[in-house]
Amino acid sequence: MITGELITNAVAAASSVSRIGPRAHVRVLALVVAESAKEARTLADDEEALAPGHGFNPSDPSSAALDARLLAVHLARCAEDARTLADDVLPLDGDLDAAGLERLQALADGLTAGRDLALRIRDSYTDAAHYFALANDLTDAHARTVALARALLPGAPGRRSGKRQVRTARRLVAAAARMLPAGDRARYAEEFRSELAEIALAGGGRAAQLGYAARQLMSSVRLRADLKAPRRRSAVP
Amino acid sequence: MPGKKRAGPKMTIPVQLVLRALLAEPTREMYGLQVCQAAGLPSGTIHPILARLEGQGWLESRWEDAVPQDEGRPRRRYYRLTEDGAERARIALAQATVSVTALGLRPRPAGGLA
Numbered sequence: 469m470i471t472g473e474l475i476t477n478a479v480a481a482a483s484s485v486s487r488i489g490p491r492a493h494v495r496v497l498a499l500v501v502a503e504s505a506k507e508a509r510t511l512a513d514d515e516e517a518l519a520p521g522h523g524f525n526p527s528d529p530s531s532a533a534l535d536a537r538l539l540a541v542h543l544a545r546c547a548e549d550a551r552t553l554a555d556d557v558l559p560l561d562g563d564l565d566a567a568g569l570e571r572l573q574a575l576a577d578g579l580t581a582g583r584d585l586a587l588r589i590r591d592s593y594t595d596a597a598h599y600f601a602l603a604n605d606l607t608d609a610h611a612r613t614v615a616l617a618r619a620l621l622p623g624a625p626g627r628r629s630g631k632r633q634v635r636t637a638r639r640l641v642a643a644a645a646r647m648l649p650a651g652d653r654a655r656y657a658e659e660f661r662s663e664l665a666e667i668a669l670a671g672g673g674r675a676a677q678l679g680y681a682a683r684q685l686m687s688s689v690r691l692r693a694d695l696k697a698p699r700r701r702s703a704v705p
Numbered sequence: 706m707p708g709k710k711r712a713g714p715k716m717t718i719p720v721q722l723v724l725r726a727l728l729a730e731p732t733r734e735m736y737g738l739q740v741c742q743a744a745g746l747p748s749g750t751i752h753p754i755l756a757r758l759e760g761q762g763w764l765e766s767r768w769e770d771a772v773p774q775d776e777g778r779p780r781r782r783y784y785r786l787t788e789d790g791a792e793r794a795r796i797a798l799a800q801a802t803v804s805v806t807a808l809g810l811r812p813r814p815a816g817g818l819a
Contacts (some may be wrong), residue, residue: 656752656778663738663748665778683749690753697760 492574498550501579505543509584512536539585546578593687633677640681647688652695660684713793714757716801719746723754724794727764727784731791734783736769763790790817 552572641664645657660681667676723817726743727735735743741751760762769781786794 470744655782659737659752661737662779662781666736666738669778680748683747684752687749687753691756694753694756694760697757699744 494550494554494575497575498547500679501543501550502547504582505540505547508536508543510538512540525556535585535588539582542585543577543582546582548574549575596655633664634674634681635675637677637681640678640685644681644684646686647657647685648692656691712796714754714761714763716797719744719750719756720757721798721801722746723751723758724763724798727786728791728794728798729785734767734785736781736783740784758790759784761790763786763794765790 549571553575638661641660642657645653645660648656662679664677667680672680722744723740723746726740729743737751737755738748739746740755743753754816755764757768759766762785764784766782766784766789772778773779
């Protein structure tokens with residue numbers, strides 16, 4: 469039974485964790501590709517058992533079993549590349565240098581090649597559905613690798629950089645927002661979080677973030693009074 | 706309404722600094738931290754002032770259009786003087802400047818946006 473759904477869910481779950489860094493992301497990717505390689509190896513074994521005359525024979529390039537074996541070897545290599553990339557090259561969080569980017573793009577290219585190979589043999593293989601699922605997994609892994617490479621490019625929108633947000637600061641601004649009238653809480657909670665994120669992205673460390681958060685908390689009583697005062701609103705919600 | 710004075714914020718020094726910063730480029734939208742920087746005020750003082758000015762109709766605000774996932778942070782809340790607010794701010798600042806001058810104090814110059 470192909471583990472495609474399990475793999476896809478694992479990648480999606482890992483990617484949805486906002487604090488996951490590129491290194492952890494690629495480690496998950498390596499596990500996914502290793503699982504795909506294992507699946508491809510099993511399929512190749514099965515095919516060779518079913519058609520002994522078409523086993524792993526380099527002199528018969530049209531053999532589906534040969535393609536399956538090549539795919540298994542290729543995916544194992546991709547998985548190894550992903551593992552070493554995560555361990556040796558990728559930062560825990562933040563910038564990726566040119567060499568790292570090149571290797572990440574090579575990994576994406578390798579996954580593309582694996583996907584294309586899986587698609588090519590799916591129709592001639594004993595169990596095409598397995599290869600179709602495998603190709604889907606590799607397409608998904610490839611897309612995530614490319615997205616990661618783009619996100620790590622210097623200056624890319626949404627690239628994680630600067631300092632991490634301090635959890636205590638986040639809690640303090642949340643507490644400051646809770647002090648406000650119910651109708652304004654959501655707005656100011658998001659506004660405070662945004663500004664805290666700006667400080668962190670600009671390189672503001674623990675002291676800067678805690679200072680900002682403490683000031684918001686201290687001024688929340690005043691803000692509450694101002695928000696409760698009779699007013700003529702002109703804000704766009 | 707003729708003869709009735711329109712309500713306005715108390716022109717404290719921090720309020721004046723915020724208005725001067727916003728009036729330096731009246732059509733420019735700024736989010737809270739930018740206003741802090743432009744006005745030279747600590748971050749804790751800015752939101753009560755912005756809320757007051759917004760409540761009086763001198764300011765308007767909106768969320769930025771960007772997608773938080775793309776930007777890697779929650780949306781910014783942008784503030785800008787309303788047309789009426791800009792006019793009233795100019796008048797109020799001129800009156801406040803007279804008062805400050807009478808006290809022998811010198812208000813900080815506007816501008817200095819980052």
